[in-house]
Amino acid sequence: MISNIPALHFLIVGSLMFFIGVYGFLTRKNIIAMLLSAELMINAVAFNFAILNRYVFPVHLEGYFFSLFIIAVAAADAAVAIAIIINIYRNFDTIEVEEVDDMKY
Amino acid sequence: MEQIITYILLALMLIFSVMTVTSGRILRSAVYLLTVLVATAAIYFIMQYQFLAAVQITLYAGGIVVLIIFSILLTHHIEHRMENPVFWKAMISALAALGAVAMIAWVLKDAQSIQNVAGFIPPKMEDIGMALLSYGKQGYVLPFEVISVLLLAAMIGAIAVAKPALLQFKNKNFKQDDQ
Numbered sequence: 553m554i555s556n557i558p559a560l561h562f563l564i565v566g567s568l569m570f571f572i573g574v575y576g577f578l579t580r581k582n583i584i585a586m587l588l589s590a591e592l593m594i595n596a597v598a599f600n601f602a603i604l605n606r607y608v609f610p611v612h613l614e615g616y617f618f619s620l621f622i623i624a625v626a627a628a629d630a631a632v633a634i635a636i637i638i639n640i641y642r643n644f645d646t647i648e649v650e651e652v653d654d655m656k657y
Numbered sequence: 658m659e660q661i662i663t664y665i666l667l668a669l670m671l672i673f674s675v676m677t678v679t680s681g682r683i684l685r686s687a688v689y690l691l692t693v694l695v696a697t698a699a700i701y702f703i704m705q706y707q708f709l710a711a712v713q714i715t716l717y718a719g720g721i722v723v724l725i726i727f728s729i730l731l732t733h734h735i736e737h738r739m740e741n742p743v744f745w746k747a748m749i750s751a752l753a754a755l756g757a758v759a760m761i762a763w764v765l766k767d768a769q770s771i772q773n774v775a776g777f778i779p780p781k782m783e784d785i786g787m788a789l790l791s792y793g794k795q796g797y798v799l800p801f802e803v804i805s806v807l808l809l810a811a812m813i814g815a816i817a818v819a820k821p822a823l824l825q826f827k828n829k830n831f832k833q834d835d836q
Binding site for chain 1 (some may be wrong): 660663664666667670671674675678679680682686687690693694697699701705706709712713716719720723724727728729731732733738739742747749750751753754755757758761762765768769770771772773774775776777778780782784785788789795804807808810811812814816818819827835
């Protein structure tokens with residue numbers, strides 16, 4: 553059963569996954585790659601909510617519903633982000649963030 | 658047995674997260690992200706959160722990753738290789754991430770005392786549905802409605818942003834300015 557595994561191991565993996573996402577978000581120059589890193593972060597947060605709910609409040613479902621709503625919000629933000637990416641590509645012929653700077657100056 | 662599988666899944670999640678953010682080919686890193694998401698869903702299954710696992714697979718692994726792959730194929734040549742980050746920038750980012758990990762580790766050292774609270778009943782589908790639509794105690798009808806409005810707004814916004822005809826006029830002005 554899962555009860556043989558301490559919650560700490562799951563929490564370590566969840567937080568490492570979150571900061572791997574942060575690292576990717578800081579280093580990548582491509583908008584889609586940045587979106588992938590953001591999805592990694594969102595997934596890590598939902599994972600942590602589910603784990604804490606399973607271990608600390610097993611009879612309630614608060615963390616469970618938080619995970620559900622996080623996944624739904626992630627779907628909405630991926631849809632909007634991809635619409636924006638396609639629009640940027642149409643206007644600039646590239647999706648590298650360094651070259652999309654017309655509103656910067 | 659279940660323990661070994663869980664540890665394998667956790668290791669897979671970590672390895673493929675690292676590969677997602679370091680791979681030079683964007684299509685591959687999308688597929689690595691898919692692996693991470695499916696491994697997460699497998700852990701939800703092991704925790705007996707079947708509905709959450711199903712949502713994770715259908716919405717995340719099924720919906721979002723397909724959307725991302727779709728947009729990668731629209732905007733990149735399939736052989737496209739991303740340039741590697743500049744070394745010192747990668748080092749600074751890694752340092753920032755590692756500092757944050759150290760902070761979290763400092764917090765997590767208290768988490769060793771988290772014990773598995775007894776009395777777990779696998780949530781029934783009926784209970785989940787009732788809780789989502791109840792407005793009493795432990796009811797989630799307000800976030801449920803807010804999410805539905807958010808999804809509607811996101812869909813309309815996505816269509817409005819990606820619609821080409823709206824932008825034709827502005828683009829014309831924009832290009833003339835350039836010349």
